[in-house]
Amino acid sequence: MSTYSRLLELTECLKNINFDIIGLSETRKLGNTIEEHDEFILYYIGDTPGLYGVGFIVKKYLKRYITSFIGLSERVALLRMNIDSLELSIIQVYAPTEASSDEELEFFYSTVDKAIQLSENNIIVMGDFNAKIGQTNPNETVTGNHGYGDRNCRGNRLIDFAHENNFAIMNTFFKKTNKQRWTWRSPNGKIKNEIDYILTNLHRNIYDIQVLNITYPSDHRPVRASLNIVPKTKSRRKFGQCPRFQLKNEEEAETYKQTLNSNLINLLEDRRDEDTVQNYYDDITNAINNSLKKAHEVSSNRNSVKKQVLSARTKALICRRQ
Known part of the structure; x- marks a missing residue:
């Protein structure tokens, strides 16, 4: 050149x-x-x-x-x-x-x-x-x-x-x-x-x-x-670390807040002087997980009633036909 x-x-x-x-x-x-x-x-x-x-x-x-x-x-x-x-x-x-x-x-x-x-x-x-x-x-x-x-x-x-x-x-x-x-x-x-x-x-x-x-x-x-210049992708192994129960609507969120508030109050009342930082961490983690689980269960129970395809009258007619 x-x-x-x-x-x-x-x-x-x-x-x-x-x-x-x-x-x-x-x-x-x-x-x-x-x-x-x-x-x-x-x-x-x-x-x-x-x-x-x-x-x-x-x-x-x-x-x-x-x-x-x-x-x-x-x-x-x-x-x-x-x-x-x-x-x-x-x-x-x-x-x-x-x-x-x-x-x-x-x-x-x-x-x-x-x-x-x-x-x-x-x-x-x-x-x-x-x-x-x-x-x-x-x-x-x-x-x-x-x-x-x-x-x-x-x-x-x-x-x-x-x-x-x-x-x-x-x-x-x-x-x-x-x-x-x-x-x-x-x-x-x-x-x-x-x-x-x-x-x-x-x-x-x-x-x-x-x-x-x-x-x-x-x-x-x-x-x-x-x-190939692309943004880094997340590893699929990390997906399992996400909470198992996600809040899907306002009803679940409200139930979660009430349950978590109650659990944290009980946690503070049961506090002991000999508890370590790790004990506090474990108790708070359990309170969050239990609150999420309860909010999900309450919502599931209500949805299961709403999602019934056959009404009580229809079920009665089926029994009558049998």
């Missing part, structure tokens, strides 16, 4: 892809800039001419949800958003290649740690990690059952990073064919690896991971995560 023509080419390719936010790795674009285009907002950061660089493309309708763009380095950028009270932080990365030194790699991960410290509780870390996870280990809690290829040393470092931050590597949680898994291929097309990943602590909200085929000239294929 070092030239404007390459940006136009990418924009044309994205017209046939359903997306909201795109993370960019190796943009090779100098500066720390926010550009507003007709259909999207582009943010990028880069320091080295012709190398590295990361950024984001965000659909225009999400502009009101954006809190900030923060470029920590030409390998790590942070996008913070607040979407319907969900504070979401997206970290885009471009990790050093396997040919780089261990010092470079550790400096990269320390920069990612700084981005995490600046993030909210809901975090997505995505991008080109230049690491191969390979086949997963059942003892690893951060990976699923579906790996691709063989693991290398950088893959072990990525696994450790996920463990340290309690992130799930979402690529490994969805069963795909080998053709749908690789994200990078060598210039001769003979070697294909999975080195682009999406990590998050919102693993329950992601319902699919896909590797897409686009006509943009790149040795990488984009990885798309489908994220």
